[in-house]
Amino acid sequence: MSRYIGPVQKKLRSLGLESYGSIRRDEKKNVAVMGRRRRVSNYGLQLKEKQKARFLYGVQEKQFRKYYERALNMDGITGDNLMILLERRLDNVLYRSGMFLTRRQSRQAVNHGHFQVNGQKVDIPSYQLKTGDHITWTEKATKNSLYQFAIENSKTIAPPHWVSLDSNDMSVKVSTEPTGEDGEIVIDTVQIVEFYSKR
Numbered sequence: 210m211s212r213y214i215g216p217v218q219k220k221l222r223s224l225g226l227e228s229y230g231s232i233r234r235d236e237k238k239n240v241a242v243m244g245r246r247r248r249v250s251n252y253g254l255q256l257k258e259k260q261k262a263r264f265l266y267g268v269q270e271k272q273f274r275k276y277y278e279r280a281l282n283m284d285g286i287t288g289d290n291l292m293i294l295l296e297r298r299l300d301n302v303l304y305r306s307g308m309f310l311t312r313r314q315s316r317q318a319v320n321h322g323h324f325q326v327n328g329q330k331v332d333i334p335s336y337q338l339k340t341g342d343h344i345t346w347t348e349k350a351t352k353n354s355l356y357q358f359a360i361e362n363s364k365t366i367a368p369p370h371w372v373s374l375d376s377n378d379m380s381v382k383v384s385t386e387p388t389g390e391d392g393e394i395v396i397d398t399v400q401i402v403e404f405y406s407k408r
Contacts, residue, residue, distance in 0.1 A: 251403075255403050256404060258397045259401050259404050261395065262295070288398025292393075294337070297383075299333065299335070300312055300335070303315040308359035308362050319334045324350070326338065326342055328345075341382070360376075360379060371383065371387045371391060
């Protein structure tokens with residue numbers, strides 16, 4: 210699957226973002242760019258929110274559309290469902306655990322086959338996790354420098370309430386189902402739903 214490999218800061222500015230990735234415990238989170246903005250049409254606002262969500266979660270258009278269609282058919286609020294599906298991705302859960310600074314890093318680690326889910330090796334970043342799933346490093350991966358990188362990161366980045374990290378073996382457990390509010394706060398899901406509902 211293709212992914213965005215261009216200048217990150219330029220992309221962030223175009224989406225109205227200042228930064229992305231994990232924020233350490235001693236840093237203040239300030240992701241919105243404050244300044245002058247040109248008047249944008251409703252369609253432009255909706256498109257921007259969709260592009261922002263795709264960029265932050267590293268999802269291409271075809272797959273993102275599938276997430277929306279799945280969210281639409283689930284019980285509850287479509288926008289919240291969309292965030293839940295994105296949050297339950299394997300690469301996102303590893304990122305949320307605090308072991309990686311960005312989703313790009315966690316996605317690459319998954320692609321390289323460094324993790325197992327419930328004892329089975331999984332190298333698909335979009336793999337959907339559920340409550341109770343247990344993620345562990347493969348034995349070979351624990352001897353990789355990436356493992357030490359993850360240990361150091363986890364000392365300063367706290368996981369959210371629905372993800373638990375065991376610092377003894379750096380294993381991760383999905384403690385409970387994430388909610389729509391657990392998604393990226395800078396994403397306006399109402400605009401995304403409006404964008405797709407008109408197509």
